[in-house]
Amino acid sequence: MTLDPDPSGPASLLGHARRGFTGTVQALKGDNALSSLSASELESRLIELGFVEGARVEVLHEGLIGRDPIAVRVENLTVAVRRREAMAVVVI
Amino acid sequence: MEAPLYNIVLVGTPNCGKTSLFNALTGSRQKVANYPGVTVERKQGFLVTPRGRQVSLIDLPGTYSLRGRSPDEEITRDVVLGRATGETLPDLVLCVADATNLRLAIRLVLELKHTGRPMVLALNMFDIAKRRGVTVDVPALSAALGIPVVTSVAVRKGGVGDLLALIDSTAALDAPPAGSNDWRPHSVAELRATQREADRIIGAAVSLPARPDTWTARVDAVVLHPVFGLVILALILFVMFQAVFAWAQPVMELIAGGFEALGQWVQATLPAGLLQSFIQNGVISGVGSVIVFLPQIITIFLFILLLEDFGYMARAAFLMDRIMGGAGLHGRAFIPLLSSFACAIPGIMATRVIDNRRDRLTTILIAPLMTCSARIPVYTLIISAFIPAKQVWGWINLQGLVMFGLYAVGIASAMGVSFLVKFFMWRDHAPAPFMLELPDYKLPRLKSIALGVYTRAMMFLQRAGTTIFAMMVLIWFLASFPQPPAGATDPGIDYSLAAIIGRFIEPLLAPVGFNWQIAVALIPGMAAREVAVAALGTVYSIEGGKEAAEQIGQMLATKWSLATALSFLAWYVFAPQCASTLAVIKRETGGWRWMWITFFYMLAMAYAASLITYNIARGLGAG
Ligand SMILES: Nc1nc2c(ncn2[C@@H]2O[C@H](COP(=O)(O)OP(=O)(O)OP(=O)(O)O)[C@@H](O)[C@H]2O)c(=O)[nH]1
Numbered sequence: 168m169t170l171d172p173d174p175s176g177p178a179s180l181l182g183h184a185r186r187g188f189t190g191t192v193q194a195l196k197g198d199n200a201l202s203s204l205s206a207s208e209l210e211s212r213l214i215e216l217g218f219v220e221g222a223r224v225e226v227l228h229e230g231l232i233g234r235d236p237i238a239v240r241v242e243n244l245t246v247a248v249r250r251r252e253a254m255a256v257v258v259i
Numbered sequence: 260m261e262a263p264l265y266n267i268v269l270v271g272t273p274n275c276g277k278t279s280l281f282n283a284l285t286g287s288r289q290k291v292a293n294y295p296g297v298t299v300e301r302k303q304g305f306l307v308t309p310r311g312r313q314v315s316l317i318d319l320p321g322t323y324s325l326r327g328r329s330p331d332e333e334i335t336r337d338v339v340l341g342r343a344t345g346e347t348l349p350d351l352v353l354c355v356a357d358a359t360n361l362r363l364a365i366r367l368v369l370e371l372k373h374t375g376r377p378m379v380l381a382l383n384m385f386d387i388a389k390r391r392g393v394t395v396d397v398p399a400l401s402a403a404l405g406i407p408v409v410t411s412v413a414v415r416k417g418g419v420g421d422l423l424a425l426i427d428s429t430a431a432l433d434a435p436p437a438g439s440n441d442w443r444p445h446s447v448a449e450l451r452a453t454q455r456e457a458d459r460i461i462g463a464a465v466s467l468p469a470r471p472d473t474w475t476a477r478v479d480a481v482v483l484h485p486v487f488g489l490v491i492l493a494l495i496l497f498v499m500f501q502a503v504f505a506w507a508q509p510v511m512e513l514i515a516g517g518f519e520a521l522g523q524w525v526q527a528t529l530p531a532g533l534l535q536s537f538i539q540n541g542v543i544s545g546v547g548s549v550i551v552f553l554p555q556i557i558t559i560f561l562f563i564l565l566l567e568d569f570g571y572m573a574r575a576a577f578l579m580d581r582i583m584g585g586a587g588l589h590g591r592a593f594i595p596l597l598s599s600f601a602c603a604i605p606g607i608m609a610t611r612v613i614d615n616r617r618d619r620l621t622t623i624l625i626a627p628l629m630t631c632s633a634r635i636p637v638y639t640l641i642i643s644a645f646i647p648a649k650q651v652w653g654w655i656n657l658q659g660l661v662m663f664g665l666y667a668v669g670i671a672s673a674m675g676v677s678f679l680v681k682f683f684m685w686r687d688h689a690p691a692p693f694m695l696e697l698p699d700y701k702l703p704r705l706k707s708i709a710l711g712v713y714t715r716a717m718m719f720l721q722r723a724g725t726t727i728f729a730m731m732v733l734i735w736f737l738a739s740f741p742q743p744p745a746g747a748t749d750p751g752i753d754y755s756l757a758a759i760i761g762r763f764i765e766p767l768l769a770p771v772g773f774n775w776q777i778a779v780a781l782i783p784g785m786a787a788r789e790v791a792v793a794a795l796g797t798v799y800s801i802e803g804g805k806e807a808a809e810q811i812g813q814m815l816a817t818k819w820s821l822a823t824a825l826s827f828l829a830w831y832v833f834a835p836q837c838a839s840t841l842a843v844i845k846r847e848t849g850g851w852r853w854m855w856i857t858f859f860y861m862l863a864m865a866y867a868a869s870l871i872t873y874n875i876a877r878g879l880g881a882g
């Protein structure tokens with residue numbers, strides 16, 4: 168996927184991030200995720216868990232099978248999400 | 260004139276301590292645990308404020324917004340908006356926030372302001388916030404939000420004093436100005452905007468410590484390790500089932516000894532006849548044989564309560580997510596399923612947190628397959644009678660190992676059923692998302708654990724005194740009447756109704772190796788699983804005559820073949836022998852359909868499993 172060039176580094180998807188990744192949420196793109204939820208519902212839920220633009224995120228843990236799900240620190244809260252849904256979070 | 264009842268509802272994000280506050284304010288004992296989604300029902304309690312105002316307080320399921328995405332969140336929405344039938348609009352919305360984690364809570368407060376109800380905010384868990392160095396400028400926060408704000412510590416004596424004072428002063432305001440309700444589900448843009456606004460308010464009023472809770476991070480580094488995490492989870496479960504045998508057995512033998520002595524005393528004191536038979540065979544051998552299992556029940560509850568309070572449940576859900584995903588479930592379902600180890604009923608209720616209806620139904624369908632505590636008496640009785648108490652590999656108790664095996668079979672078959680259901684009925688649906696907050700660990704509090712165990716123990720005893728006792732009276736009556744004709748040579752019970760009924764069903768159950776005594780025990784056993792143990796106790800003790808004081812286990816060991824015993828165990832892994840579970844399934848799914856589906860699929864599996872077990876065991880020479 169293509170994104171606006173950004174001076175602070177290339178943007179990537181939280182769904183691809185490995186353990187130890189730290190970054191900031193740049194955008195939510197519900198269409199990116201092959202989730203069973205609609206794009207807007209997925210974005211709503213992510214926002215309700217604190218994933219808004221500018222929030223600091225860190226991938227703390229990964230599951231065993233397919234490194235899925237991931238435990239993500241969003242500011243001062245830890246949430247577990249599947250990579251499938253985390254694809255909707257664009258991070259830099 | 261007395262002031263009218265003041266209606267307050269508790270609203271807040273999951274796991275922020277609403278129920279703890281509810282218990283502290285009303286003196287109730289509702290379930291509290293350290294994972295999101297504990298409360299799934301509306302609960303009402305009452306209190307009188309220091310100034311003497313009568314208050315009705317309603318505890319609600321936690322929610323991140325009023326959108327109502329799952330059945331539990333809908334309850335919260337409907338109560339707050341006064342939509343529920345028979346519900347009036349609350350006089351005061353008491354918002355609760357976890358002071359260590361304000362972002363989502365403040366966003367919810369901003370959303371709730373749209374409902375136009377009078378509101379106050381309690382910054383709960385303020386003890387933890389303080390310890391971590393979080394400082395909150397309460398007046399500034401209150402000014403920014405436009406509502407009164409107090410701090411509270413729900414779990415400490417005197418930790419809700421400020422809150423009570425605030426309730427008093429709010430209640431004293433004559434006819435609080437209720438604004439207009441312009442709430443509607445927020446769009447993505449509005450959600451984003453309110454979260455931004457919340458972050459701005461927090462930035463101005465709250466200063467956070469540089470480092471997060473390092474204790475939780477350190478424990479998680481081990482517990483959520485991809486490999487060791489799963490090993491630890493398996494180990495925890497294994498120790499739990501070993502403990503049921505190893506720790507509880509001595510106490511259990513003590514109680515059993517007590518009942519045995521009591522039985523002999525009754526036999527020696529009371530004149531032989533119906534009264535003696537009723538007390539000795541019906542009450543002591545029947546109900547007593549179930550009460551003996553109290554230590555086991557307490558052990559399993561102790562483990563589950565400790566895990567829940569520590570904060571491990573959400574981690575278990577994380578670890579199990581993909582494994583459960585293979586069976587078509589999501590990790591969130593693991594928490595209801597783990598609760599079902601205690602009892603399927605709260606487990607089935609807990610599925611309300613699952614928003615996807617298909618996932619929820621699948622979870623409900625398989626929850627009764629998880630080995631609930633009512634199966635413990637059945638399993639323990641048979642295992643201690645037929646499996647030698649050997650040590651294998653030096654430290655593992657063989658009986659505990661078999662117990663673990665039975666639990667494992669329960670879990671595996673639940674996964675299998677779920678897989679088949681998904682595969683055949685709902686194949687084309689993408690998996691539902693798994694998003695779960697992982698709360699910080701908290702040291703389990705002795706008082707709440709003790710109270711939890713005590714409550715469960717009392718519930719068990721109460722059941723023994725009511726359902727099980729009633730069934731025992733029935734079984735004793737069936738096994739005692741009609742009395743044998745004078746001069747009969749066969750044991751008296753052979754002439755009884757129980758024998759007639761049992762022999763009538765026996766042909767149906769003969770292929771799985773059940774005799775008529777088992778057949779007749781299974782009927783009252785529909786009321787609850789432990790009843791079967793009690794019923795066998797009564798039937799064999801009436802039949803046994805002189806050796807009636809003997810323990811039921813030893814009796815079975817002489818009367819049943821090993822194949823029959825194993826077949827009986829297999830039956831109980833699957834059989835839908837619990838009327839309350841079926842009733843809850845009907846209520847939670849809103850109809851008969853899923854109840855009957857559950858009943859018949861479990862019955863079919865029970866029969867098949869017993870048939871296979873019996874024939875294999877006989878084939879191996881255990882017949
Ligand atoms: N230290 C401390 N712990 C608290 C406080 N209030 C609640 N807890 C703990 O926080 C956890 C969650 O409490 P609950 O009362 O179950 O939370 P809830 O908001 O009812 O949660 P849900 O019903 O899942 O929405 C439990 O482990 C409580 O013991 C507090 O003021 N201080």
Ligand SMILES: [Mg+2]
Binds near residue numbers: 298
């Ligand atoms: Mg609660």
